[in-house]
Amino acid sequence: MSNDTPETRDKSGRFLSRAAEKAHDLHTVSDEGIHPMAKVLFGWTEAKNIGAIMFWGVGALGAALIVLDVFIQRHEYFGFANWTGFYGLYGFACFTFVVLMGWPLGNLLRRGENYYGDAGGPPADVDPEMPLPPESAQPTYEGDD
């Protein structure tokens, strides 16, 4: 930041750091094209540290459900299903297994987009006034980051 730009103050009179402001702008999506309901319904997903909040929040909820299981006498038809936390641990294990199998299976079964020679555009009944996709929407590799 150069020295010739005047410092700005916020309402409480503190100086605002321009660099921080710019950095903040970088990952705050502009209001352009944003539906007013988006903030109401899903604004919370933009919260700072949402990743950590979800991680600890859902983790704690899962742990609470397992702890609750300790105090409950369940009556299952299969003996092993009565073990404390059986459903939770089984769900966690199955989910993890399925997702991790995605790595080898993807390498084994994935071919080019036009493998069968019939790749093409969208169907005829899409929005005729559809905007062109932004550059950032070109094929990206979600999960790489």
Place this chain on the structure above:
Amino acid sequence: MPAFLTALNPGWLMILAGVVAIFLPMRRVRQGITIAAPLLGIALLVMADQNVNHLTASVMGLDLVLYRVDGLSFVFGLAFLLAALLNSIYAWHTDNRLQDGMALAYAGAAIAAAFSADLMTLFIFWEITAVTSVFMVLAAGTRAAYFASMRYLAIQVLSGVLLLAGACYVYNNTGSLGMKAFVSLREPGAMLIFIALGIKAAFPFMHNWLQDSYPKASVVGAVVLSAFTTKLAVYAFIRMFPGQDALIWIGAVMTVFPVFFAVIENDLRKVLAYSLNNQVGFMICAIGLGSAGVGNALALNGATAHAFVHIIYKGLLFMSMGAVLYRTGTTKASELGGLYRSMPWTALFCIIGAMSISAFPLFSGFVAKSLTMSAVSREGLTVVWLMLLFASAGVMEHSGIKIPYFAFFGHDSGRRVKEAPFNMLLAMGMGAFICIAVGIPAIVPGLGYEWLYNLLPYREEAMSYQPFTFDHILTQMQLLVLATFAFIVLKRFGLYPPERPGTILDTDWAYRKIGFGLAQWMGTVWGKVGPAMTAVFLGISSRAYERIEAAFSPRGELARGALTGAMAIWTAALLGLVLLLAFVTVG
């Protein structure tokens, strides 16, 4: 009610309205018909007496029952009519006569098939569903859709032909075409009908027509397709093969294998197609429980309830992905993300559909799937039960999390589009309403889940079942919350495989690559061998002709004097030989 109305099969009404719609150029009038027809159909169905043959016919000595309603067909008919109504609202923004009419006729054929009580009538409407539904794929107008629709049609018609062959065997053996439950697959015709139904239900290795065609259909077409064909097959299985042991394992495998394909598939409509397979697996598995020819009342209730709620929430999920496709032109996960900013309502309805299919308590999937899971555990089928529980975690992965997360959240694609048109939102809202209304406890007796349980074919068994027990809610929440936690952990530590564009090979590779390659190779070989063989034949025949001509024609060898002389000599020589032999033998 006038007599002709009581005898009017709602399915026939829909087909008739569909045919009219095809020729009706006035857009709003046509669309009015597509909405009025299912509404009228629902009214007709609700007023129809059950377990009565409303319309029968005798054609060429065959006794046909064209319209009969009972507890089972009522639920399927009602679900089909509701789906048709939502589909018509969803299609309000389009102006496509063929698609409007064919969608209505397709729904009508499925309804008429569900209300027919003999195999011949079933076969006729079975084939009409095939022929009308293919227009949903063709409506996309792309090259890929055209080829997929031809493969689709071939497989669907094959299913119909097998059904007809099976019906002929049954008629030949029993002298009746009535739809009865088979006790054994060894009965004449049973195996043929089993395979015919299996194709439509998308059994493993017969499933590719579904993943091939649905994601290539038009925006509206995919929504229409998701409701009818496979669930009609489920209905027919409940009717004809309750308690067939084979179905238990086929169903269990069906629930498990699509999970692995869904996790690596990039096209979200194709993920939904695999998810459809997985859900139908639960129903098929439930039908197989119990004694052959009878089934298990709790499980058959489960299959029926599951079909009802599945038609609604799968339609809702396809609608939400259709809205995304309509506004962005793609449903590829690798090109989407962050769309909640532009389409928050669509995102909300999609999440409701996702929570319903994942069977969260208070959503419709929970009250339906619980019946099947309880029935499997009561029969003591440990491995099957573990497979279904595995598949439940799998559903949470691909439909519960993957669909909403990669379309509406996750990495922001930067796409800023308009929210879905109002009619789409209305249809999705109605679907979401049903998902919640059917899934909540019966605070008012007779409403909530009790409304659905009241409709089920084994009503007393259904009403005595209690889905909202503390144990049940706790275990289901454990499964789902810990599965969600697994997703968060895998994402956080970078272990979740990235969404990459590409084609995922499935067993259709066998006929789309090897089969097609073989056919092409045979064509090439024939193209070369054919002319070569023609040339050889021509050569041989012309040579033969030349030889014959050279010998027998007026200018030929035989006509020449020299040969006449030679003949005389030969004759003399032969005579001499004969004389010599005669002397020798006599002497």
